[in-house]
Amino acid sequence: MPPLKWWKWITIPLMVYVVYMGLMGKVPRLPILNETVRNLYFHVPMWFGMIFLFGASVWFSIQYLRTGNIEHDVKAASYVDIGIVFGILGLLTGMLWAKFTWGEYWSNDPKQNASAIGMMIYFGYLLLRGSLSSDRDKARISSVYSIFAFAILIPLIYVLPRFTDSLHPGNGGNPGFNPYDQARYMRPVFYPAVLGWTLTGFWIGDLIIRYKLIVKNRIENG
Numbered sequence: 001m002p003p004l005k006w007w008k009w010i011t012i013p014l015m016v017y018v019v020y021m022g023l024m025g026k027v028p029r030l031p032i033l034n035e036t037v038r039n040l041y042f043h044v045p046m047w048f049g050m051i052f053l054f055g056a057s058v059w060f061s062i063q064y065l066r067t068g069n070i071e072h073d074v075k076a077a078s079y080v081d082i083g084i085v086f087g088i089l090g091l092l093t094g095m096l097w098a099k100f101t102w103g104e105y106w107s108n109d110p111k112q113n114a115s116a117i118g119m120m121i122y123f124g125y126l127l128l129r130g131s132l133s134s135d136r137d138k139a140r141i142s143s144v145y146s147i148f149a150f151a152i153l154i155p156l157i158y159v160l161p162r163f164t165d166s167l168h169p170g171n172g173g174n175p176g177f178n179p180y181d182q183a184r185y186m187r188p189v190f191y192p193a194v195l196g197w198t199l200t201g202f203w204i205g206d207l208i209i210r211y212k213l214i215v216k217n218r219i220e221n222g
Contacts, residue, residue, distance in 0.1 A: 008203055014196035018045075021189045028185050036100045041189055043093040045197040046086045047115075051154075052198050053083035053205065054122070058150045061143035071213065073139035076146060078208040080125055082201050087119050110161040118153045125149060 022041035030037055057079040064072035094112065095105040106112060125145055132138040 007199055011196060011199040011203055014192050015200060018189060018193040018196045022193070025189060026185055033101060036097055037186075039093055039097045040186060041193040042197075043090055043097055045190070045193040046090040046093065047157075048194045049198040049201040050083045050086040050090060053079045053086060053201050054146075054150050054153065056202070056205075057083065057146050061146040064139055064143050070135065070139060070216075073135075073143065074212050074216070075205075075209050076143060077129065078212060079202075079205050080122060080146065081208060082205045084119070084122050084126070085204075086197075086201055087115075087122065091115060091119065110164045111157065114157045114161050118156050121149050121152060 018041055022038050027035070027037050057076045060072045060076035060079065063069070064076060091112075094115070098107060098109070098112070099105045102109075125142060128145055129138050129142050132141065
C-alpha cells in the first residue's frame with residue numbers, strides 16, 4: 001500500500017473541522033439568510049474546488065497536447081469527472097439554500113442559469129469522449145474541448161452575472177455579509193473549507209486516476 005501523501009493528512013482534520021463548524025459553529029445572524037448562512041462553508045467551497053479541478057484538467061490537457069503522453073489525458077479526464085460531481089453538489093446545495101432564502105429551488109437567477117449552462121458544457125465533454133472510439137482521437141479532441149470549456153466557464157459564472165441584477169447575497173437588495181461578522185465568525189472556517197473541499201476533490205481524483213491507470217495497464221498487458 002503506497003504511503004499517504006502529506007496533503008492527504010492535512011485534508012482529514014480540515015474536513016472534520018469544517019463539517020463540525022459548519023453544522024455546530026457560531027454564525028452571524030443576518031436577515032433573510034439566518035441559519036442558512038452555514039451553507040457558505042459547503043456550497044461556495046465546492047464551487048471553488050470545481051474550478052481548481054477543471055483548471056487542473058486544462059493543465060493536463062495542455063501537457064497531453066505537448067507530449068502525447070496518454071497518462072496526461074487520463075488525469076485531465078479524471079479531474080473533469082470529479083469536477084462535475086462538485087459542480088452538481090454545488091448546484092444542489094445552492095438550490096437548497098435558495099429554497100429557504102428566496103422561496104423556491106430555482107428562481108432563474110443569473111448565477112443559477114449561468115452555472116447550469118456551465119455544467120451542460122462539461123456534460124458535453126463527457127458525451128464527446130463517449131462518442132469517440134480511438135483513444136488518441138478521444139484524448140486529442142477532448143483536450144482541446146477542455147481548454148475552450150474552461151475559457152467559457154470562467155466569464156460565464158464570474159463575469160457575465162455581474163452585469164445584471166441577482167438574488168445572491170450583496171446583490172439586488174439581498175443582504176451581504178458584514179465584513180466584521182465575516183472576519184470574526186466566518187473567515188476562520190470559510191478559507192479552511194475552500195482548502196479542505198479542494199484537497200478532497202484532488203484526493204478523489206487521485207484515486208480515480210490510479211484506478212484508470214491500473215485498468216489500462218491490465219488491458220494493454222493482457
